[in-house]
């Protein structure tokens with residue numbers, strides 16, 4: 001059985017139509033005309049326990065609205081959701097005990113309390129028996145490396161420490177599903193890599209199912225095998241990252257630095273897509289031209305100073321998809 005099952009999920013928001021002109025604001029209040037935004041429009045997907053899925057889409061695509069329905073904060077207009085056997089908005093309290101949520105942009109911790117006190121309060125809220133609380137905290141402190149700042153008030157934590165604190169808070173009760181919304185936003189490169197490694201470890205070691213919403217496609221590339229892409233509330237893709245690349249960006253680039261770019265031969269199935277000084281970018285479809293052959297032909301008779309084969313990154317692929325969809 002899947003841990004998350006979503007069928008025909010739809011959410012519409014209704015708001016009064018704005019009336020322009022004299023007394024417009026007042027007339028907007030009393031008008032019966034409504035503007036309807038269909039933020040999520042008939043989405044279907046399933047997730048298996050232990051999956052790490054990226055939930056992606058441009059601004060306003062409907063990602064947060066979906067996550068709010070999965071967490072039970074919003075009630076759908078139509079469609080069904082089951083998370084670990086529960087209907088989230090109908091069974092909010094029991095659902096809350098099975099899920100964890102982390103928003104990179106805001107904290108669920110108490111600003112003035114030391115991190116350890118915030119975690120203790122949460123342990124009480126979740127009714128964790130003392131022994132289980134201590135065991136869970138010790139395990140998370142080790143995995144998230146919390147010991148250096150457990151006694152520091154949350155307002156004094158660095159952003160990276162705060163995100164690790166938020167992850168501990170979200171995982172203290174050992175949820176089976178973890179929702180992450182932009183967990184690495186604003187982090188420096190080193191801290192971001194560390195948070196990514198931690199998330200991969202949590203998924204691997206605890207078997208936690210993770211739904212990750214982010215605009216940082218580096219997070220997705222590092223963490224998710226499967227991605228779901230939505231746009232204008234509709235599902236555009238559900239599958240693995242490699243298949244998406246193969247479908248929307250079926251090429252490799254060979255970037256070479258050569259002493260004399262003019263002597264590079266024209267090769268069948270290979271296009272020269274960029275040239276800046278001695279640096280040339282050649283593009284080919286690896287299904288039609290073997291990368292080894294391209295490299296061998298380029299190396300033959302050239303003084304090559306440097307060379308690398310680059311596969312398109314996810315950001316390029318998703319940008320290309322968005323152009324296609326318009």
Ligand SMILES: Nc1ncnc2c1ncn2[C@@H]1O[C@H](COP(=O)(O)OP(=O)(O)OP(=O)(O)O)[C@@H](O)[C@H]1O
Pocket residue numbers: 013014015037038039057058059060061062063064065066
């Ligand atoms: N409470 C609300 N009332 C009215 N419209 C809303 C409400 N919440 C969201 N919307 C609209 O629903 C659509 C989807 O919004 P949503 O926040 O789910 O997008 P998103 O994919 O999370 O975007 P972002 O990446 O910018 O966070 C948008 O058009 C938004 O304006």
